[in-house]
Amino acid sequence: MTFDRDSCYEAVLARDRRFDGWFFVAVTSTGIYCRPVCPVRSPKLANCRFYANAAAAEQAGFRPCLRCRPELAPGHGLLDVSRRLAQAAAALIGAGFLNDANLSALAARVGVSTRHLRRIFEAEFGVSPIDYAQTQRLLMAKRLLADTTLPAAQVALTAGFGSVRRFNDLFSRRYGFTPARVRKHATDAARAATADTLTLDLPYRPPFAWDALLYSLTSQAISGVERVTHDSYTRAIAVPHDGTRVTGWLRADHLPQRLALRITLSSSLTPVVPSLLAQVRRFFDLDCRPDLIDARLGALAAALPGMRVPGAFDGFETAVRAIALRHWPRADAHAWLQRIADAFGTPVAQAPDGLRTAFPSAHALASVSAQTLRATGLPLRGVTCLLKLADEVVQQRVFLEPFTPLDETLAHLRDVIGLDEWSVQYVAMRALGWPNAYPLGDPLIAQMAPDDGACWAPWRAYAAQHFAYAAGQEASAA
Known part of the structure; x- marks a missing residue:
C-alpha cells in the first residue's frame, strides 16, 4: 500500500476520523507510532513515516502510543475484492486463528497454498503473517492490561502467548517498557469491570x-437468546474453543461521547476474548x-x-x-x-x-x-x-x-x-x-x-x- 505523504499529513493535522485505522503515523523523533486522530501535538512532516498497519510500524522499530492506543483503531471492512484473500487471512489472525494452529492450516482455511499466502499477505500488509500475528497478540495483551483487571498470566494466555516468560520478554523488547507500566494506568473500562465481568471499549467511525x-x-x-432495550443489546453466547463450547453473555452500550461501544463480557468468556471481539465488531x-x-x-x-x-x-x-x-x-x-x-x-x-x-x-x-x-x-x-x-x-x-x-x-x-x-x-x-x-x-x-x-x-x-x-x-x- 502506498501513501500520498501530504494527504496523510493533512489528515493527521485535522485529526480526521475518516482515516482512523486506514494508516498509522510514526514519528522518528520519538520512536512512537500513532493513529491519525491522536490528541498529542502534531509532529513535523519531516519526522513522519506512514504505515498501512501496526505490524509494519512495529517491524520498522516504532512503539505504540500510550495516548491514542493503536490497538483501538477501527478495521478496514470489505472494500477491495482483489485483496479479499489477504484480508481474510488477516481477519482470522486477528481473531486468534494462529494461536492454536499453524500457517499451513491458515492457508488451507482461506483456500491457497502456504507459499501463495505468504506472497499475497506480504504484498498487502508489508509483513509476514507470523509477524502480523505477533503484533496482534501484543496489542491484544496491551489492551487487556489497560482495560481489564485480569492477572498478567491470564492476559498472556488469552492473547495467545504460550508462556508468561515469553510474553514479558517480547513485550519489553518490542515496546521498551514492561507490562506493569501499562497496568498502572487503568482506564474507565477497567474501572467499570467487576469480579464477574470484563469491560472493553470498541471505537467506530462516526456517524453511527x-x-x-x-x-x-x-x-x-x-x-431467551437476545434482549434489546431502548439503549442496549444483551446476548447469551456459546463460542467454540479447544473442542468445547465456552458459554457466557455480553452486553453492548453506546458511548457516543467516546465514539465507541462499551462491551461487557461475563468472565467465563475470557479464553475466547480475541475471537469474540472480532465477532462483536462484525455484528455491530x-x-x-x-x-x-x-x-x-x-x-x-x-x-x-x-x-x-x-x-x-x-x-x-x-x-x-x-x-x-x-x-x-x-x-x-x-x-x-x-x-x-x-x-x-x-x-x-x-x-x-x-x-x-x-x-x-x-x-x-x-x-x-x-x-x-x-x-x-x-x-x-x-x-x-x-x-x-x-x-x-x-x-x-x-x-x-x-x-x-x-x-x-x-x-x-x-x-x-x-x-x-x-x-x-x-x-x-x-x-x-x-x-x-x-x-x-x-x-x-x-x-x-x-x-x-x-x-x-x-x-x-x-x-x-x-x-x-x-x-x-x-x-x-x-
Missing part, C-alpha cells in the same frame, strides 16, 4: 445510527466507512447517516433464521426460533434477566431427527433444508462467515441446501458480511425500493437496511 441498529435488532430478537458493523457509503447512497442516507448492517455471531444461526422467516410471518418465525433455542440450545448460567440459552450449534441440530424437528411445527420442506444446512456446516463443506469465497458459497446455498434467493441474499448480508447483498423479501420494502438497486452498488445492503427501517417505521405509525 445506533437507534436504527437497535430497532433492527429488536425486530429480529430471539427471546464497527468497521463501516459511513463517509464512503453515505456519499454513495446520497439522498437515501441524508436523513439518517451512519446506518449499519447487523452481522452475525453465528452464520448458521442466521441461515436458520432465514429458513424460519420464509415459512412464517415474523412473529411466528421468532416463536419457533425461541422453541428450538430452548429445546436444543446451550444453557448459559448466571445470565442477566431474560437470557436463558445460546442458540443451538450446527452440530446440535444435525443430531436431531426429522421427526423431532417436525414436532416443533416446521414444515417438511423446512426440516429437509435445515438438516441439510446443519450437515453441510458440520462437514465443513460450507463456511457461513466473512471472507469465504462469495460466489461459490451463494451457489452452494442455492443448489445444495435449497435456499431461495431472498434467503441467500439475507445470509450474504448478515453472515458473510457482503455489502452488496440486496434482500428485499418484505412486500412493503420491495414497493419502496428499485428492482436491483444498481445505483447503490457496491453498498446495496446499506440501502436495503434504510428501506427496512423506513418500512418498519411506516408500519409502526399505521
